[in-house]
Amino acid sequence: xxxxxxxxxxxxxxxxxxxxxxxxxxxxxxxxxxxxxxxxxxxxxxxxxxxxxxxxxxxxxxxxxxxxxxxxxxxxxxxxxxxxxxxxxxxxxxxxxxxxxxxxxxxxxxxxxxxxxxxxxxxxxxxxxxxxxxxxxxxxxxxxxxxxxxxxxxxxxxxxxxxxxxxxxxxxxxxxxxxxxxxxxxxxxxxxxxxxxxxxxxxxxxxxxxxxxxxxxxxxxxxxxxxxxxxxxxxxxxxxxxxxxxxxxxxxxxxxxxxxxxxxxxxxxxxxxxxxxxxxxxxxxxxxxxxxxxxxxxxxxxxxxxxxxxxxxxxxxxxxxxxxxxxxxxxxxxxxxxxxxxxxxxxxxxxxxxxxxxxxxxxxxxxxxxxxxxxxxxxxxxxxxxxxxxxxxxxxxxxxxxxxxxxxxxxxxxxxxxxxxxx
Amino acid sequence: xxxxxxxxxxxxxxxxxxxxxxxxxxxxxxxxxxxxxxxxxxxxxxxxxxxxxxxxxxxxxxxxxxxxxxxxxxxxxxxxxxxxxxxxxxxxxxxxxxxxxxxxxxxxxxxxxxxxxxxxxxxxxxxxxxxxxxxxxxxxxxxxxxxxxxxxxx
Numbered sequence: 001x002x003x004x005x006x007x008x009x010x011x012x013x014x015x016x017x018x019x020x021x022x023x024x025x026x027x028x029x030x031x032x033x034x035x036x037x038x039x040x041x042x043x044x045x046x047x048x049x050x051x052x053x054x055x056x057x058x059x060x061x062x063x064x065x066x067x068x069x070x071x072x073x074x075x076x077x078x079x080x081x082x083x084x085x086x087x088x089x090x091x092x093x094x095x096x097x098x099x100x101x102x103x104x105x106x107x108x109x110x111x112x113x114x115x116x117x118x119x120x121x122x123x124x125x126x127x128x129x130x131x132x133x134x135x136x137x138x139x140x141x142x143x144x145x146x147x148x149x150x151x152x153x154x155x156x157x158x159x160x161x162x163x164x165x166x167x168x169x170x171x172x173x174x175x176x177x178x179x180x181x182x183x184x185x186x187x188x189x190x191x192x193x194x195x196x197x198x199x200x201x202x203x204x205x206x207x208x209x210x211x212x213x214x215x216x217x218x219x220x221x222x223x224x225x226x227x228x229x230x231x232x233x234x235x236x237x238x239x240x241x242x243x244x245x246x247x248x249x250x251x252x253x254x255x256x257x258x259x260x261x262x263x264x265x266x267x268x269x270x271x272x273x274x275x276x277x278x279x280x281x282x283x284x285x286x287x288x289x290x291x292x293x294x295x296x297x298x299x300x301x302x303x304x305x306x307x308x309x310x311x312x313x314x315x316x317x318x319x320x321x322x323x324x325x326x327x328x329x330x331x332x333x334x335x336x337x338x339x340x341x342x343x344x345x346x347x348x349x350x351x352x353x354x355x356x357x358x359x360x361x362x363x364x365x366x367x368x369x370x371x372x373x374x375x376x377x378x379x380x381x382x383x384x385x386x387x388x389x390x391x392x393x394x395x396x397x398x399x400x401x402x403x404x405x406x407x408x409x410x411x412x413x414x415x416x417x418x419x420x421x422x423x
Numbered sequence: 424x425x426x427x428x429x430x431x432x433x434x435x436x437x438x439x440x441x442x443x444x445x446x447x448x449x450x451x452x453x454x455x456x457x458x459x460x461x462x463x464x465x466x467x468x469x470x471x472x473x474x475x476x477x478x479x480x481x482x483x484x485x486x487x488x489x490x491x492x493x494x495x496x497x498x499x500x501x502x503x504x505x506x507x508x509x510x511x512x513x514x515x516x517x518x519x520x521x522x523x524x525x526x527x528x529x530x531x532x533x534x535x536x537x538x539x540x541x542x543x544x545x546x547x548x549x550x551x552x553x554x555x556x557x558x559x560x561x562x563x564x565x566x567x568x569x570x571x572x573x574x575x576x577x
Contacts, residue, residue, distance in 0.1 A: 022526040022565060088486040130487035130514045132567075412489065415508075421524050421531040423495035423503055 002232060003109045003116045003139060003166060006146040007123070009086060010134045010154065010161075012103035013041035016082045017072050019132035020411050020419055028069040032057050035251050035403045036073055073404035077386075081412040085131045093123060098236055106143055108236060117164040124161055139164040143234045144227035147184040148174060148202060175203035175228070185224040190217060202228060242280045242351070248273040249343020253403035255294065256339045259330070262291060264395035266329045267322045269344040271391060274318040277346060278378060283314040285348035287321055289328040294340035305332040314350060317370040318377075321346070322393050385414070481572045487514035489568065491524060491531070498522070498533055500549030507575045509533060511568035522570040527556065528563070533570060 009015060013031040018024050028045035032038065038054050049067055051060060057071065064071060083102045090097045094107040109116040120137040127135050138150025145165050152174050153163035165171055181191035183202050193216070199205050205213075206228045214222045223233035248269035256262055266289060277284055292304035307328040311320070325344050377389050409417035482488035489511045493503050501522055503509065509524070517523050523536050525546055534546035534556065545555040546564075558564065 022567070023529050085486040092486070126514075130484070132513065415490075418508070419489070419491040419531060420494050421491050421509065421533045423493040423498045423505070423533050 001110070001141055001166075002236075003111075003141070004143050004146040004232075005107050005109045005116065005120055005137055005139045006100075006143070006150040007086075007090060007105050007107060007127070008136050008138075008150050008154070009083075009103035010136055011041065011043050012083070012133070013072075013074065013079055014043040015133045016075070016079050017408055019082065020408070024070055028067065029072065030064065030069055031072045031074050032406065033074060035253055036071075036405060037251070040074065071406050073407040075404075075408050075410065077410045077413050078408065082131060082133060086127055086133055086135070089127050089130050090123070093126065096236060106146065106236065109139065117162065117167065120162045120164070121160075135161070137162045139166055141166055141230040142227040142232045144184045144224060145230065148178050148228075151178065151182060172203055175206060176201050178202035180205055183224065183228070185220060185227075190221065242282060242349070243276075244347070244349055246273045246276050246284075246346040246349070247343065248276075249290075249341060249345075250402060251341045252339070252400040254400070256342075256400045257335075257337065259333050259335075261395075261400045262329050262333060262339060262342055263326050264393065265342055265400045266325050266344060267391060267393035267395070269342070270322045270325045271318055271394060273344050273346050274316055274321050274374075275378060275381075277316045277349070278374060281352050282349040283316045283352050284311065284321070284346040285314040285350070286310050286346070287324045287328065288345040288347060289325050289332070289342065290345070291329065291332060291339050291342040293337050301337055303334055303337045305334075307332050314348075315370070316352065317374060318391065320370075322391060326393070481510050482512075484512065484514050488512055488571075491533075493533055493573075497548035497550050497553040498535075501535065501573075502575070503533065503549075503570075503573050504575060507573050509570045510572040510574065512571045513568040515569035515571070517566045517569050524567040524570060526565050526567050531567065532556075536566070 014029040017029060017031070026045065027043075028049060029043040030039045030046055030051070031041035033040045036057050038056050039051065039060070040053070042051060042053060046069060049069070051063070051069070061071075079102065086103075087097065087099050087105060090105055090107055094109065095112070096108040098106040100106055109119060112119040114122075116139045120139060124135055124137055127133060136150055136154040138146050138148065138153050139162075140146035140149045149163045149165035152165070153159045153161055156163070163174075165174060168174060178201055180186060180194050180199055180201055181188065183205065186194070186205075194205065199208065205225065208225065210222060210225065213225045217224075226233050250265070250269070252265070256265070270287075286308055288306060288308045290304070290306040293300065293302050295302060295304075309324040309328045311324060315321070321344075329342065380389050381387065409419070411417060411419050478485065491509050491511055493505065493507045493509055495505060503522070511524055515521070517536055519536055519538060521536050522533060523546075524531055524533055525536075526532075527546070532546065534548055537545055537547040537555075539545045539555065539557070544558040546558060547555045
C-alpha cells in the first residue's frame with residue numbers, strides 16, 4: 001500500500017511575511033491582491049476577528065487599522081522563492097515529491113525508516129527550522145485521504161500539526177468530522193446537491209453506492225468515492241502538466257485612457273506569457289488580447305472587446321508575440337474610455353519538439369532561428385534578475401503599473417532589499 | 424557539467440557567449456582557457472573536473488541559506504564590518520561560540536552566542552566599545568540563524 005502525505009504550508013503568504021518579521025508572529029496579518037484590491041490571505045488571528053476573505057481593502061481599511069491588523073501588498077517574488085525552498089527541503093528528504101500548488105505538495109512516504117508518522121514529525125520540524133515556514137502534514141492511503149488527514153491535523157491542536165489517518169484507531173470518526181464541502185474534488189455545486197440528499201460529511205459520501213455516485217457525478221465523483229474508501233485513483237504526478245493556455249493580465253494601478261500606455265502594458269504581459277511559454281517548452285499558434293473598462297463604476301461609459309490573432313508559424317519569440325498582440329490592441333482600442341485592465345492569452349499551445357508542421361509552413365529551421373536569442377535573454381534574466389534585459393516596447397515607467405504600496409522587501413532575490421541586522 | 428569550449432572562441436558570437444556566461448554557476452573558474460585546435464584530442468580531457476562553485480562552498484544547503492546585510496561596528500573583531508553581507512544558515516543548530524542572528528526587542532542583531540564569567544548566556548559583541556547583552560529567562564528573544572560566512576568587499 002502506498003502511503004501518501006500532504007504537506008501544506010500554514011497561511012502561506014502570511015507565514016512568508018512573518019519569516020522576516022518575527023514581531024508579527026501571533027499578530028493579525030492580511031495580504032492583498034494585485035493593486036491592493038481585496039484581501040486574499042488572512043492569518044488565523046484575522047480569521048478570529050471575523051474578517052472575511054475577498055473583501056475590498058478600501059472597505060475594511062478603517063476596521064483593520066483599528067484592530068491592529070498589518071496589511072501587505074502581495075509580494076509574489078518572495079512567496080515564490082519561499083515556496084521553492086520548502087519544496088527543495090521536501091525533495092532532499094522524501095523519496096518522491098509532487099508539487100501540487102505554491103503551498104502544497106504530496107509526497108510518497110511508503111516504507112520510510114521509522115514509519116510515516118515519526119518521519120513526518122521530523123520533516124515538519126526540519127521545514128520550519130530551515131525555511132521559517134510552518135507546515136501541517138496529513139498521511140493517508142490515497143491523496144484524498146491525505147487531504148482529509150491534513151485538514152484534521154491543522155484544525156485539531158492536539159495533533160500538533162501532523163495526523164496519520166492510516167494508523168488512526170477510528171478513521172471513520174475523522175471522516176464524519178469532515179464536511180462534504182471540504183472533501184478534495186467535490187466542488188461547491190456538488191456539495192450543495194449532495195446536502196440536499198442528506199449527505200453532510202465525507203463519511204456519508206463514502207457510504208453511497210458506486211452506481212449512484214457515477215450516475216449523479218460522473219467518473220470524477222466516482223474517483224473521489226473510491227479514494228475515500230482507500231483505493232488510489234489519482235496517480236502520483238512527477239512534474240507539472242504543461243498548460244494548454246497561458247494568461248497574463250493585470251488590473252492597472254490607475255485607469256488608463258491612452259493607447260500608448262495600453263500598448264506598453266500589452267508588451268509587458270506578452271513578455272511574461274512568452275517566458276512561461278518557453279519555460280514549459282511550448283510554442284503558441286494564437287494570441288488573444290482583451291481590454292475592458294471598470295464595470296463596477298456606474299455612470300462611466302463602458303466598453304470591452306477581445307481579438308484573436310492567429311500566427312502564421314507557431315512560436316515562442318517574444319517580439320513576434322508583442323507585434324501580434326499590439327496590433328490586436330490597436331485594432332480594438334477606442335478613444336474616450338477609462339480602461340481598467342488588459343491582457344494577453346496564448347492558446348493553441350503545442351510542445352516545441354512535437355508540433356505539427358504544414359506544407360504551407362516556412363521551413364522548419366525558421367521556427368528555431370530566434371530560439372538562441374530568446375534563450376540568452378531568459379538565462380540573463382534568470383541570472384541577474386527579472387527585466388535585466390527587456391523590450392523597449394514595455395516602456396520605462398508607465399503609470400499603468402500595479403499599485404503595491406504596502407509591499408515588503410524582496411528579502412531573498414534582490415541584493416538591495418536584504419534584511420538588515422544590527423551589528 | 425557540460426561545457427562547450429567552442430563558445431569561448433567565437434568572440435563575435437555574443438549571444439552564445441552571454442548565454443553561456445549566464446548559465447554558469449555564480450562563481451566558477453574555467454579549468455583551461457587555452458584554445459584547442461580542431462581535430463586534435465585534448466590531453467586535458469580525461470582530467471576534467473567540475474569547476475569550483477563558490478555557492479556550494481558557502482551554501483551547501485541553499486534552501487536554508489539566507490543573505491542579510493550587517494549595519495554597525497559591534498562585530499569588527501569577528502571580521503564583520505558595516506555593509507557586509509552575512510551568509511546565514513538556518514539549518515544549523517545554534518551552539519555556544521557561534522555568531523548568530525538574534526531577534527531581540529523588535530530588531531535583528533548579529534552577535535556571538537557566549538557565556539559570561541558568571542556562566543550566564545550572553546549575546547557578545549566583538550568590539551570593546553560595546554557591551555554584552557545578558558540573556559535571562561525573561562528576555563524575549565529568538566535565534567533566527569547561524570552566520571557561516573561574511574562577504575566583505577576589499
